[in-house]
Amino acid sequence: MSFSSYPYVMAMAVDPTLSVGQRIKHFRKRAGKSRAALAGSVGRSEGWLKAVENGRLLLPSLPTLVKIAEHLGIADPGALIGDLSLPTAMFSGAEHAALSVVRRVIDTAPLGLSAGPAPDVRQVADQVTAGWTARNSRGDHRTALGELLPSLVPVASVAASHPECADRRQAEVLYASTLNLVQMFAAYQGDGNLVWRVAERSLATARASGDLAAIGQSCWFLVEAFRQSGQWDSAQALAEEAMRLLDPVRTESPQLAAAWADMAFHAAITHARAGEAGSAWGWFDRAERAARMLPGGFWQSATSGSVRVIPVHAVTVAVELRQVGTALRWAGRVAPDDIPSRPRRARHLIEVSRAFALRGEPEAVASTLSDAALAAGETVRWNREAHELVRGLLSGPASVQPVARRLATVTGLAA
Secondary structure: OOHHHOOOEOOOOOOOOOOHHHHHHHHHHHOOOOHHHHHHHOOOOHHHHHHHHOOOOOOOOHHHHHHHHHHOOEOOHHHHOOOOOOOHHHOOOOOOOOHHHHHHHHHOOOOOOOOOOOOOHHHHHHHHHHHHHHHHHOOOHHHHHHHHHHHHHHHHHHHHHOOOOOOHHHHHHHHHHHHHHHHHHHOOOOOHHHHHHHHHHHHHHHHHHOOHHHHHHHHHHHHHHHHHOOOHHHHHHHHHHHHHHHHHHOOOOHHHHHHHHHHHHHHHHHHHHOOOHHHHHHHHHHHHHHHOOOOOOOOOOOOOOOHHHHHHHHHHHHHHOOOHHHHHHHHOOOOHHHOOOHHHHHHHHHHHHHHHHHOOOHHHHHHHHHHHHHHOHHHHHOOHHHHHHHHHHHOOOHHHHHHHHHHHHHHOOOO
16 A cells, blocks of 8 residues: 555655745645645635745744644644754743633623622723723733733623613623733733634624724724734735724724724735735825824824824834835834833834844844833733744844843743
């Protein structure tokens, strides 16, 4: 009996210098599969697989690598990895100490009508506002949310389902926003199931409220989940559907206008990650025009929607497209301290660090990434791009080693 009669075969030796993406491409072609077919088999978009094969994205998650191996008929997924060292931290972020508690309150939230006295919606609103304030003002924002969410989630859930709630619609808006806070807390910690549960539950709750601004905000979070998981087609489809919903009313309030612009920025970044420069900058131009209509002092605490984030998004689009000069020119148009949210400021500085890394400037990477850690250490700790940058510094010149070691401690890589 020939080996070809078995569903899985041992992978033949390949060039040991090939990257993971190049290995996937090699075995995909050997199996006679198109990018679209393989990507669809593992629940990803064709553009995502192209970016992985071309080395534009970080490594896929370990479960995704296993699925790819299965669909390519490879008995040992190690054939896709070669001699590359793969610490588990590359695939799933370390769990915050409060993750299990937050997960439990989500899983035990009441599903039916709640008994007992109805929570005061105004007090729930104050708690939600306090949650967003803590999330945006503290460098240890995950720790802050880990302290607040175990008490906020149950009361917000009860308010949204209580038969005697004084303002059910507002309670549903607040519960949807609370679930967005949970997603902010849970992201990048390796529990993708929790992220999906709260993202989908938030959108369902927002839709039940009928509040278009809340629906737009929840769509923003679900699009983020789609894009981060490599489901770029779904991310783009939802972003465009949200824009169609918001377009007739976006001139009615800054909140609705910002929600529309946020979706257009999402579309720009999704196309940029796929390497589609024309579409990416086309969507960016539309988003920029919309954002410039917002009041100068307006800031959407959940999504950072404002005129001030135009250069911030431009940096991300340019970095994803490997347009380093463009990224750094846009970076020069915004002072990091003008970004009110500390986690958003840190995320922006990570993107600027990526631009410096692409240009081969380790000293600039070390300095900028250190600024990101000062802005929000917990953003840097739970960010795969930051981890990759730190690994690059650790293997870089002697001049950056002291900073690299400090950053390794911040990110948990030195543990």
